[in-house]
Amino acid sequence: MATGKEFGMARVKQDLRYALRHLLRSPGFTVSAVITLALGIGANLVVFLLLYGVILRPLPFSHPEQLVRIARAYPGSGDSNAYSATKILFFSRTNRSFESVAGYDYFPHSVNLMEQQAAIPLQSLGVSSNFFHVFAMEPMLGHGFAPEDMQPGAAGVAVLSDATWRRQFNADPNIVGRAITLGSEKYTVVGVANPKFQLDNKIDIWTTLHLKEDAENHDNNYNVVARLKSGVTPAMAQDDLKRVLLQLKDTYPDLWSAQESAHVWDYHASLVGDVKPALNILMGAVGILLVVVAANILSLLLTRAISRRREMSVRVALGATGGRLLQQMLVENLLLCALGAVAGIALAQFTAPVILHLTPIQLPAFASLHVGSSGVAFAAGLAVLCAVLFSLVPALESRRVHLNDSLRLNTTRIAPGRVPAQRVLVVGEVAMSLVLLVAAALLLGSFWKLVHIAPGFDPANTATFKTGLSVAQTSTGAAFGQTLDTLAAHTEALPGVESAAAVIGAPMEPVPDLPFDIAGRPAPSDGSSYDEKYVPITADYFTTLKIPVAAGRAFTMADNKSSAPVLIVNEQFVHTYFPKENPIGQHVQIGKAMGPDFADPVREIVGVVGNVKQLGLEQRAPEMMYLPAGQVPDKMVQLIGQSRGMTWVVRKKSANVDLANALRGVFLDTAQLPIAGMTTMDHLMSDSVAQQRFSMMLLSGFGLIALFLGAAGLYGVMSYTVARQTKEIGVRMALGAARGDILRMVLREAGILVGIGLLVGVLASIAGGRLMSSMLFGVAPRDPIALLAGSGVLLLTGLFAAWWPARRAASTEPMEALRIE
Template structure:
């Protein structure tokens, strides 16, 4: 050990004597390791990290597929459950020490302190069972947790607040505990603060600010409550397994319990669905990572970025190998003298390896610092306008990853210098082994440059393809016009409006917004284009046989809209008309359908005048189709266009079934308000907020943005991947250029005598310049010969990430090849000019 310590101290002294070499090597490694570590930080946080709870390995999730929000009917592979199903599982499954329920989506709540004089602000809230937070094994930072006693009818309304909300909005004021807040107009007592870093049972871009017991759901949702609706599934279930229990046995028991519950009268299952009960399945999955919906969404993109950053690290390592090989060659004479003086070969090998490892560890330390900033940059690119609970500070796992990469790099790329040290011939070295002519003596370095050039081309082409794909996505026809359109989101239910109070509210809000100078039209809708939301129902066509049970071909999306909706968002009416002011509660019920709806359900026949309904065949004559619109994208840019029908916001169906009545009330609230202007309107947002406050000061504005911003947000993930791939491509090009410069400069230095002799024999400076640049481009051309086929192969490998872009786009290949050649020219011209400026007599005197 003392000898190893002495060798490390010697290596540090040598690095201090060669600051240029040391700085270049550390910076090269820092860029490669920093880029890889930054991506690994995100991969670790989104895909690998467990929930910040006690003993996450003991948690099991009921379900193995990701789902959201609310379902009705059979699921086949169950992952969402009703409150009644949760209670049945909780009371009859002894394999769990605790089984908890969590709302599968989040609600926006209007929150304010009584008597504060400030308008209500919207905060994210989530309903949880009384044992939810104790099941996860967290302790309250202040106050106490929600308990089962809080989750029962008649209990005093309580809520827990997140540490982040308490810190940022209320300055960690301890007086918050025990105080009363109005949540959607109802008084709630804040009983506790969750611990720092806790974000709930799932990672999301908008974690809850408040947790509310499930028992208070009817208080906040009033007539739209679904707590006592056994056939509406809306809860995620996570349990803590009992000591000694077997997960497979629990799964089999719960599957049996599910089928028994479905066949019981409580489930209200229709006679048509009963034969399908035996096909219903339920699977348990690891719950330590919580509900991993974000992980599923970002998995493919993060894996791609991990591969790309690994290629950047490969180029950095090739540069490191080049630098170490050059250093070993330059020090041949020194090593030979030490060998001649009796230094054992093992000592020379160990010293060379320790130098490489020490340098790599220093590069890794610098890389962690770069990774910290890189992770913050990636988070900003991935979630530009939202907060997600991912810490950019390096965690223990990330630090271990960076250290492991650094150590592995040092060992792998220290082997060649160590081998050269152990095979140094003292006699040959002392004769002047540093001198060389032609292409001899640096073959390994040239091979590494060729590898760098080919990998750089692959990354640049991938960046070009992803950027072109993103441009194609953003420029496609979505079926609406985003120019001079704005989106206002506000929830009337947050201000306490009941479903029977909505019509006058929307009329008043419409008039207030229309009074703003420059506003030309205003509309309201349940869902808006590319907001990612859609409610789906099975459609029954009058005069046609009902669709078979479980058939997806009969499913259509619903949007409830006000008059002038299609004009406001710029969607064309292909046939008939849109929803108008004449479509009132007392007039015939009408619907407008999109082209895909008309083609699927009427197969070439005209949809105009046809009738259809939802929920059941007996409602097939509910709506009369009065218009057909062009197809509009609502769910997302990669989702296929689905059938959609649009109904008037003022018209409601009087269903007989309780579940149908619940859905009809829930879908009455149109939270999206579309505003169209005549060009730019100064201070529009402040004017809109004032108009909303005039309608109701307790009505919170959830968000206000342009429709173009809403469209752009649908491409956040693709934009992140394209941007980071471009950054990594530029970084790879820079590292490859540095490698080419280093090898060319080293070759010029070794051939100084040869160049002097050539010039003494009559060669002019232009010939020397041409000779050096030709040598540099020989490596680049070989790299291109390898890189072009590899780039085409990489294009096919990422074809699932491409939209409207060919994997072998010749224009992108040409541009990236030209870019690489230009970089190679500038990397080679500096040492070439230095070579051309050598004085013959001075060169011939050099050793």
């Protein structure tokens, strides 16, 4: 005798066989539904993989929840991740909350690996001795750094990344103990890092920082990462650091600020903070797209359910319960949605690597778009959710029809009676489509304004690239300036070159902020210094980028280490600090607050130049301080030149001139410096708006798919309505109604559905517009033009979709319609 479980399984198998036959009998419906589901589930899966790979997946370290970043915080301003070596060492030895604390360079820097007369550019990161210990990621070969490696004057040691070890040293198993040359400095390889060790930057090699506690150490140049002790929360650690800062006041009073506090925050969150808003918006967009997909398929299923009412009524008459019918529909829809999910997974598997390659969103190095168990589970969850929805709504709708009515139904005709659920679905599709179209229109308007804003310089015919600098070339300000001037002169001597210059960071690239004081003016009320952008340049920088000189003069080759210290500021600097004064002749001292080693001589402002969009086209032009590269203080040269390298801008006489090989030869022959990242200023500007362009294109694509599906849904509903009202239309026409009257009747009904959907969509767009404010430039989140444009496109598309059923209704012959039983 069969058990209940066996009987239940037999029923499921029977339902599966019936569902498969039912889907195969309607190949057109099945294929279109599977493709539509694949689009919806696949798009959601790709964005989920981005979201999971970047935000939800734990960092690939032991107990990643214990990793935190320590930042400086001041009232009324944001956090700063930079700390000085003295504070890092002081925190490390006086805290009670951290198992270990490590510091590392605020920015990776370029170094040249000298191998067999070749200079190979690498990205290097200086770290404290317990850096790998904090992450619980000891090197795969060899060992990490020891405390004595951080002592000033200690021999240089290095840990290679797994990729560098394999690429540059052919995975030599005897690499530990080998001597290498970085620039002009000798290092000994002590280890090869674990291949899973990835942070927010691609690092080729790690070296030790030489750190010591110093009462005059004001240079905040290092990030701080720490591992919490077991049972300690970030809030507890933050309270502990309040005690540490008070202790710092007694030990190093000159390094203590009454306004300063410490902010302890999750390390993972600190790496993905800039990416999260864009990913959340994309997730919301594909979620809306899935709603439109589900509504479209549900509308088709409702029409099929209506045509199957007689079949279902016969089943009920033969004893089938409502639960049994629901099970049958659920199995059918699970099979359909499973096929859609499999196709969606295949689509995501193919498109995810392409999206990862194309996306300009700055993803952390640990980000991955691999469709693993979590991705399959997500797709399966969406499939089950859709299947339940696709089964419940038709089941509830079918309860409105009485059994006897269904049994009397002629199976050659569509059942009479209105189907309000279909109209609700059309309204929902129109509303969701409008939300996506308005979002795309907002991004399109924002992008248009971005690309047409004046950047403050002329990017045409200008190449740009980066170079690292050796220790010898950055040993003093004089050596630094001489190296750059020599390279600029040799570059300008090349055929096809109009002018060339070096800068610490070209427009659209980050540049450092440094504190300064204005002669004859009291410091800010909080006792700190002013703080603005610090940009060392060579003489022809303004000429090369065609930045206009508004007042005074530009720099010349005579502005060097032996000449009077000078400074050029931009118009925004003048507006902020000298709104009612002539800035020419004013005096500024940079770096005094950083200690005597960084104190710059007092500089005279000799010129004012136009504003440049240094931080990006969407940002206002910051206050800028330009100074001759040859006049940078020695300590600052060593800090900036060795850690960041320099960016070069070269204006060509013609766009057709190819300088790549000639420039590589000049820099290698003149200074043994390889060049990296060669591109054009036009491309640099284009890259600066790449995230906005990518989001705009993705949302526009979602909007167009939703628009097409919404139009298809409206077409299906109106076709069904016309077929259902054939006899009514015949009666109207027999009684004298003109074809135009019938056309207007059908279009009026479609217009009402679209109009209600637009009203709901406008309200939803207005309510959700503020969520996009962080991605917009020069466009209000509730921009009326975007709302009107999206509404107009949807209204025209909806009426066009309804036109064909309306035209068919108006072409109905009265006598043929009246003969329908």
